[in-house]
Amino acid sequence: SSELTQDPAVSVALGQTVRITCQGDSLRSYYASWYQQKPGQAPALVIHSKNNRPSGIPDRFSGSNSGDTASLTITGAQAEDEADYYCNSRDRSGYHWVFGGGTKLTVL
Amino acid sequence: QVQLVQSGSELKKPGASVMVSCKASGYSFSTYAINWVRQAPGQGLEWMGWINTNTGNPTYAQGFTGRLVLSLDTSVSTAYLHISSLQADDTAVYYCARGCGGGCHDAFDIWGQGTLVTVSS
Numbered sequence: 001s002s003e004l005t006q007d008p009a010v011s012v013a014l015g016q017t018v019r020i021t022c023q024g025d026s027l028r029s030y031y032a033s034w035y036q037q038k039p040g041q042a043p044a045l046v047i048h049s050k051n052n053r054p055s056g057i058p059d060r061f062s063g064s065n066s067g068d069t070a071s072l073t074i075t076g077a078q079a080e081d082e083a084d085y086y087c088n089s090r091d092r093s094g095y096h097w098v099f100g101g102g103t104k105l106t107v108l
Numbered sequence: 109q110v111q112l113v114q115s116g117s118e119l120k121k122p123g124a125s126v127m128v129s130c131k132a133s134g135y136s137f138s139t140y141a142i143n144w145v146r147q148a149p150g151q152g153l154e155w156m157g158w159i160n161t162n163t164g165n166p167t168y169a170q171g172f173t174g175r176l177v178l179s180l181d182t183s184v185s186t187a188y189l190h191i192s193s194l195q196a197d198d199t200a201v202y203y204c205a206r207g208c209g210g211g212c213h214d215a216f217d218i219w220g221q222g223t224l225v226t227v228s229s
Contacts, residue, residue: 015211029213033212033215035153037153042222043145043216043219044204045215045216047209048213048215048217049213057140080195084152088153088155088215088216094157096169096170097143098155099145099153099154102153104128
């Protein structure tokens with residue numbers, strides 16, 4: 001089982017705001033990063049260092065952290081945001097990495 | 109441009125071994141770590157290990173120690189994943205991913221396109 005826990009599925013109406021969460025003890029010590037994966041594609045980094053976006057990622061994507069929970073928020077979700085989202089962080093030892101189980105986002 | 113290009117799909121029999129390559133271009137290879145991640149069909153991402161491209165020192169996830177070997181050929185900016193004693197549940201897409209370093213808290217910023225390894229008799 002993963003040390004990072006995500007809800008398996010979340011849905012959002014087009015243009016509305018959705019938050020995807022990731023919970024784990026290691027998040028009290030280490031930042032989470034977030035990845036978007038569309039069918040048949042490799043994952044792509046969308047948020048790192050709690051709330052930094054790589055070049056090319058729309059500013060509707062943002063990240064936050066509180067205690068043992070990291071969150072990815074999409075403000076004004078678009079149809080193209082429908083994808084699987086994974087969080088990632090170091091584990092409690094600090095020497096390994098671990099992924100959350102993933103959240104399937106549906107945009108209605 | 110910065111990219112990681114992986115070797116092609118593999119079909120292997122149970123008990124065999126496989127090697128997947130990951131060739132980096134567009135940046136200084138020895139500056140950034142290479143991680144390996146796999147994804148079984150319909151499943152989530154699983155981190156397998158990483159290799160320090162400066163020292164060649166690998167670190168393996170629990171559950172892979174003994175069967176997994178990560179290596180480098182810095183002369184051609186390529187990282188390798190070698191898995192022995194393959195079983196059906198090793199069937200997955202294997203990805204290499206660059207660790208972007210301390211400035212981004214080691215997030216995985218560049219990914220290879222993935223290599224499908226199928227284990228079947």
